[in-house]
Amino acid sequence: MTASAAFDEVDDAKARRNAVFLSMSQALYGIVVTTQITLGGLAGAMLAPPGGERLATLPISLMMLANALTVIPMAMLMRRYGRRAGFLVGAFSAVIFAVVAADAIARGSFWQFTFAALLLGVYQATAGYYRFAAADTASAAFKPKAIAWVMGGGAIAALLGPEMVKVTKDLFLPVQFMGAYVALAGVSLLSIAVVALVNIPPLPAAVRAKSGRPILEIMSQRSFIVPAVCAMISYGLMNLVMTATPLAMVACGLSVNDAAFVVQWHAFAMFATSFVTGHIIARFGAPRVIAAGLLLLAACGVVVLSGLELEHFWVGLFLLGLGWNFGFIGATTLLTECYRPEERAKTQAANDFLVFGTVTLASFLSGNLFFASGWETIAVVLFPFVAVALAALGWYVLTGARRPA
Template sequence: MNQHVPVTEGDVIARRNALVLACAQALGGASPAIVISLGGIVGSQLVADKTFATVPVSLMQLGLATGVIPAAMLMRRFGRRSGYLIGALIGAVAASIAAAGAGGRMFWLFCLGTFMCGLYGSFVQSYRFAAADTASEAFKPRAISWVMFGGLAAGIIGPQSVFWTRDLTPAAPFAASFLAQGCLALLAIAVVSRLRPPPVTAVKQAGGRPLGEIMRQPKFIASVTAALVAYGLMSFVMTAAPLAMVGCGHSIGEAALGIQWHVLAMFGPSFFTGKLIARFGKEKVTAAGLCLTALAAIVGLHGLSVAHFWLALILLGLGWNFGFIGATALVTDCYRPEERVKVQAANDFLVFGSVAIASFSAGGLLNAGGWDSVNWLVFPPVAIALVLVAWQGLQKRAAPAAL
């Protein structure tokens, strides 16, 4: 097989778009990192009942879940570039509202801002698909990898923004960090305006099986369960971790750096995860990710030092990468080409909905039972997902899958 496929004339535009989207990912992807680093901490300062401390982070996840389908419809109607411009504008307004809520000590306003940050995220999460829109089949993997590299940069930019701005407004703690988040969104507007997407066309959505029939497939159930567990548990533990660190006497800066290492671990392996899947199979890589998630909980149960928290967050990020990407690859075995759009939308809605629920649960459990309770809750879902993935792997070897 030819390993070096020349870039076609059409891929000149694709390379440009991939670079633009990688930069936009670095800026837009920093937004959730900032909210995750500070949302629970600011929430605990604004609300008397600490059970609700992580609600701002949970609302960001809810905003992401509820925004996925409207964002897709908007971009289908008006095109990628227009949609991304609107999304970045929403991000700038959202950050300003969050800053006003933090500075004015208004919990409801802060929550509104973080919810809108989630709406912005529903646009950002589709950058990887947009990178492939104008790419040839040969260039698509590289185009997506470039955007994933932007996610790696976002893992540095977000927490570092918190580190350098957290003390700039002593009278309004952390308001400057959210204003910095808004500035990043404004920069993203300038970046995505350079996107050169393909023209908007009417896509025929005919044929294919009913969605209910597809979702009843055992392999779909196993795949989506693995994705739900990988992403949901990552969100659950990650949301609680900064609050737990501060509660154990560690600094805000150490908590933010922990999130930075976590996000780097989430995106860093993406350059070779595909190769691992090709070599070892989707089921094995997914199972490895789930096992790493369980290992993160084991580390969390064995100590409360900064090193324990950081190592747990790194393992959690690695577990998400292998578990979620592997599960996503498994989902692609469940549908025909003409069924792709509706199945992907259903998958994303289920996954991000579970992320929102997990995030909402984290604060209450942390407040009621402590950090140990958060970690103990990881094991049952991981066990269920591992059984389903292993069963699916055995079924696949016993008889070739047929759509």
């Protein structure tokens, strides 16, 4: 039996154990990122130099940029040393991020706070592989469920993250928001302990020695292009709207606690559905689930354009979270059909580089669009991109695509 064939043997018992630990890791990661999404733009606006309000979302944008730039090196590191090594690097980066960010707020330093966000991007890059790691030893039947279990861990973050923001943001008054970042240091230390329990064997040396097909050949397949485009658009649009939401709500006279409430329900919609998304994909197929997600993103735009009351933000962001869940998890599942075991690392890295490069751009444009053109413009942008993703998905369904031999 070849090393590649041996690696293809599945162990659903191990996959289930890893999925539990990875789900816990996803929850802790989600608490950190939810806090940054809720407070990062507000803290950026508070710390920004005079006249620099358009820089408010720069810390979030640079977090996404660091994510995009780090996904490929982290994939190579995990290919050589295993998933756990990469996950530990990310968790340690999160601890440093939280400490540096808290100190930046205490000093009133916008640029130090922005630098800290780069470290969080490293954590985000490694955490992005939790979903792929859950599928490494899973059977074809359990794979979508394993991915969904991991993403479901974010439901815990959705409940705890915003509540932690409310409780900790004023602990060090008159230095607003510092307490939340001190609390994140503790959350990140706990993450180190949890990811250390993940047990996924690295690729055998014989498999690592194989390079597989050239990456451009893999990326030229319909089975890569379509899930990548759908993931890019689903995640990019979600981030575009989500990043601007706290700024828009405060500008409309709503409170930071109102913004935390909306982000809480948005994050809950993003992740709680994951406990059933795998079953839905197994029953109806990934393309149909992705299409449903894209239509929910468009529905978010309709709701957001209908008013500026708390309920409009709440319902709109809830639909945005559901749309992201179906679109992104469906696209992740579809992507796993386009590569061989020895091509896993580079294909996943290429996909996440494209996805988080798009998210970086969306995050940067979010603050600029909001301050230049208003909240309604951000909602309108949803519709043409949803149409592009639906067209790509239709191309995939009509032409068909096969898993590589």
